[in-house]
Amino acid sequence: MSATLIKRATAEAILRQNGWLSTQPEAFASEVLRRSILLRFAPDEVVYHFGDDLGGIYGLVSGVVAVNTAPQVDAPQLIHMGVPGSWTGEDSYLIRQPRRLELRALTELWVMHLPLDQMIQMTTADPSVTRNFCQNLLRGVDVLIRIIHDLQKPDPDRRIASVLQRMTWSSKQVMLTQAEVGTMASASRRQVNAALKRFAENGWLTTSYGSITILNAEALHLFGNEYATVPAAL
Amino acid sequence: MCYPLNMSPNLIKRDDAEATLQQNGWLFHQQEAFQKEVLRRSTLVHFAPGERIFGFGDDPAGIYGLVSGAVMINTAPPGHTPQLINVGAPGAWAGEGSFLTRGPRSLELRALVGTWTMYLPLEQMDEMADADPTVAHNFGQIIMANVDALIRVIHDLQRVDPDRRIAAVLQRARWIGEHPLPLTQAEIGTMARASRRQVNIALKRFADYGWVKSRYRSVTILNAEKLRQYSTQDD
Numbered sequence: 007m008s009a010t011l012i013k014r015a016t017a018e019a020i021l022r023q024n025g026w027l028s029t030q031p032e033a034f035a036s037e038v039l040r041r042s043i044l045l046r047f048a049p050d051e052v053v054y055h056f057g058d059d060l061g062g063i064y065g066l067v068s069g070v071v072a073v074n075t076a077p078q079v080d081a082p083q084l085i086h087m088g089v090p091g092s093w094t095g096e097d098s099y100l101i102r103q104p105r106r107l108e109l110r111a112l113t114e115l116w117v118m119h120l121p122l123d124q125m126i127q128m129t130t131a132d133p134s135v136t137r138n139f140c141q142n143l144l145r146g147v148d149v150l151i152r153i154i155h156d157l158q159k160p161d162p163d164r165r166i167a168s169v170l171q172r173m174t175w176s177s178k179q180v181m182l183t184q185a186e187v188g189t190m191a192s193a194s195r196r197q198v199n200a201a202l203k204r205f206a207e208n209g210w211l212t213t214s215y216g217s218i219t220i221l222n223a224e225a226l227h228l229f230g231n232e233y234a235t236v237p238a239a240l
Numbered sequence: 241m242c243y244p245l246n247m248s249p250n251l252i253k254r255d256d257a258e259a260t261l262q263q264n265g266w267l268f269h270q271q272e273a274f275q276k277e278v279l280r281r282s283t284l285v286h287f288a289p290g291e292r293i294f295g296f297g298d299d300p301a302g303i304y305g306l307v308s309g310a311v312m313i314n315t316a317p318p319g320h321t322p323q324l325i326n327v328g329a330p331g332a333w334a335g336e337g338s339f340l341t342r343g344p345r346s347l348e349l350r351a352l353v354g355t356w357t358m359y360l361p362l363e364q365m366d367e368m369a370d371a372d373p374t375v376a377h378n379f380g381q382i383i384m385a386n387v388d389a390l391i392r393v394i395h396d397l398q399r400v401d402p403d404r405r406i407a408a409v410l411q412r413a414r415w416i417g418e419h420p421l422p423l424t425q426a427e428i429g430t431m432a433r434a435s436r437r438q439v440n441i442a443l444k445r446f447a448d449y450g451w452v453k454s455r456y457r458s459v460t461i462l463n464a465e466k467l468r469q470y471s472t473q474d475d
Contacts, residue, residue: 076391076395080472085398097387100381100383100384101384103384106387106388133377134373134376136373136376136377140383143380143384147346147387151325153394154315154394155315157394157433160435192400
């Protein structure tokens with residue numbers, strides 16, 4: 007497959023207009039981008055592994071990236087897909103410990119990489135930038151809270167709908183197998199298969215082998231949020 | 241390790257509270273001078289069972305370190321009712337988001353039993369940061385400890401079998417030692433995405449195996465290692 011070329015100016019514009027960097031002061035955003043490197047990853051390539059040595063942060067410019075994680079003694083599992091404009095990897099910077107997550111390219115991926123030594127240089131010049139980097143981590147916490155909220159829903163159909171709606175943050179084309187949707191929604195493949203058929207009948211999505219196209223994310227969102235708590239007498 | 245759960249409001253010693261926080265969690269990993277400065281500027285605060293420590297959407301304020309007792313952590317995305325997701329252990333700190341973003345609280349913390357906390361007010365954190373801007377890095381590290389806890393909650397909720405999710409939730413509270421875990425079956429069910437009936441059946445089974453002792457409104461964990469092994473077997 008031939009690689010798509012992306013211009014540096016386009017990549018910077020995407021990161022300036024989306025996610026964490028769009029909320030940061032202009033001078034800080036410019037400094038982050040000036041010190042960053044634009045990188046390309048082929049489909050299936052790993053950006054970094056769980057347990058990898060220290061490194062910097064990565065901002066997603068384009069493409070679809072799978073986020074896998076688990077507590078440190080367990081095998082990482084798929085929990086989320088990265089969204090253009092989202093950055094991750096502050097663990098090394100903050101606590102100088104190995105990676106908590108694994109990032110894997112599902113399609114061709116363009117990312118902006120701010121190396122750890124550049125982050126340290128920025129912090130040495132101005133210690134207050136730590137707050138800017140931490141603000142990104144707190145955005146990540148919000149995503150983890152949303153994932154927990156989705157996983158607490160007792161009805162598997164509503165968990166599956168919530169996962170699919172969350173996937174539309176990155177693309178209407180969901181690059182997940184039914185087993186992967188099941189992992190994210192804590193549902194069996196059979197449950198995913200049945201839910202997808204029902205959602206397709208409602209006109210909310212279409213399915214073809216290895217791919218799901220979302221047609222109505224709002225309907226999935228509304229359905230996912232009905233009866234979101236465990237009925238006491240179930 | 242076993243922690244005091246129902247320490248009387250009149251009996252706690254400041255030295256003991258400081259020692260608990262210096263020996264556990266985030267503060268344990270900080271340099272001694274920073275530890276002392278945090279504790280010197282902090283106030284020891286008691287909360288009655290059920291009392292709210294801070295609420296979802298509250299104005300920005302300081303951080304709380306859990307000294308003794310147990311704290312319910314309730315949260316949800318904006319616009320949704322906060323749900324119980326975890327029970328905080330002594331040594332855990334919460335509330336750092338206010339210092340870093342000046343935004344409203346995104347969690348609700350509520351004392352589950354009589355609970356002692358150490359409270360470092362936001363203005364004290366700001367004074368520390370004015371004197372030494374690098375302390376923002378130290379406070380930022382609280383987020384990583386909390387991220388680890390959230391990743392664990394997600395991992396436990398991804399388990400397909402409800403019995404294994406229930407075992408994982410109980411095992412997460414192992415720090416409580418042989419004190420009764422003061423949670424109802426409905427609360428355990430919310431954390432484990434299980435119905436009360438499923439929790440009831442699982443607790444009976446775990447009690448038969450000798451892993452827990454179950455009474456109305458409380459569970460005592462007798463063998464956390466067995467619960468861990470069971471919860472991590474393949475679904």
